[in-house]
Amino acid sequence: MVRGAPAVLLNRGVLSSGQRAALAGLVGAAMLSTLCFPFVGMALLDRAADPVPA
Numbered sequence: 001m002v003r004g005a006p007a008v009l010l011n012r013g014v015l016s017s018g019q020r021a022a023l024a025g026l027v028g029a030a031m032l033s034t035l036c037f038p039f040v041g042m043a044l045l046d047r048a049a050d051p052v053p054a
Contacts (some may be wrong), residue, residue: 008024011023
């Protein structure tokens with residue numbers, strides 16, 4: 001929301017409500033991917049480092 005809130009507030013008169021909702025959705029998706037994907041990558045790295053039992 002740090003990046004998206006100023007854009008939504010500054011472009012209130014320019015963007016329609018649908019466009020503002022889409023912008024908020026994109027910002028939310030970016031936040032979610034920034035928070036989740038490093039953990040997914042670390043889990044995949046740990047799985048790749050473990051030897052496969054014979």
